[in-house]
Amino acid sequence: MRALAQHAGVSIATPYNLFGSKQAIMISILEVEMQAYRSQLEELRTDPITALFHAVTIATARYNADPGFYRALLFSVYNDGGTEFRSIFSGSSHAIWRELVARAVAAGHLGQEVEPNAFAVMLEHLFFGCLLEWVYGKLPMQELEIRVQYGFALTMLGVANTDAAVLLRARALSAQQSLWQTWQRAANENAISSPPSPAHARAG
Numbered sequence: 414m415r416a417l418a419q420h421a422g423v424s425i426a427t428p429y430n431l432f433g434s435k436q437a438i439m440i441s442i443l444e445v446e447m448q449a450y451r452s453q454l455e456e457l458r459t460d461p462i463t464a465l466f467h468a469v470t471i472a473t474a475r476y477n478a479d480p481g482f483y484r485a486l487l488f489s490v491y492n493d494g495g496t497e498f499r500s501i502f503s504g505s506s507h508a509i510w511r512e513l514v515a516r517a518v519a520a521g522h523l524g525q526e527v528e529p530n531a532f533a534v535m536l537e538h539l540f541f542g543c544l545l546e547w548v549y550g551k552l553p554m555q556e557l558e559i560r561v562q563y564g565f566a567l568t569m570l571g572v573a574n575t576d577a578a579v580l581l582r583a584r585a586l587s588a589q590q591s592l593w594q595t596w597q598r599a600a601n602e603n604a605i606s607s608p609p610s611p612a613h614a615r616a617g
Contacts, residue, residue, distance in 0.1 A: 563588035
């Protein structure tokens with residue numbers, strides 16, 4: 414609550430006075446965040462597959478613009494908020510990801526057998542699993558974005574049509590190389606003891 418008040422430039426009592434409860438404040442914040450995120454996605458003018466990757470970039474850019482605020486918000490949602498807050502957040506975000514997947518299926522980039530709800534859930538788990546590592550300070554934002562892009566490319570590659578598969582494979586290999594370079598830089602800067610072995614970074 415202190416982080417939220419600082420972000421708004423008001424006293425810590427003001428949010429309570431205006432909204433009445435922490436729950437009402439959190440719901441309002443999440444609704445505003447989802448609306449702003451959706452507005453940015455609607456401005457995209459690209460193919461459905463590329464839009465899925467841009468959605469990751471837009472989200473991570475928002476988090477990186479004010480990391481202290483978003484860490485506090487996401488920590489409240491996933492840790493302090495309980496299942497009710499988590500369902501509010503996942504419900505809004507799931508609708509966005511489901512819509513993006515459905516567009517990729519409708520455009521023929523992903524196979525017609527792909528069920529958008531189920532596929533979106535898997536993409537969300539991949540994204541938010543990495544995001545929680547960032548919230549707890551275990552993953553830099555730059556590496557988070559690369560990992561998610563890599564995971565998205567590999568996941569979609571298994572159900573993509575021929576043309577989309579070419580694009581997805583290229584994205585996967587590019588992200589793979591970026592990850593390896595990131596680990597090498599971190600090792601050189603003594604941020605980690607040693608990078609993963611080269612065998613883990615080569616394509617199969």
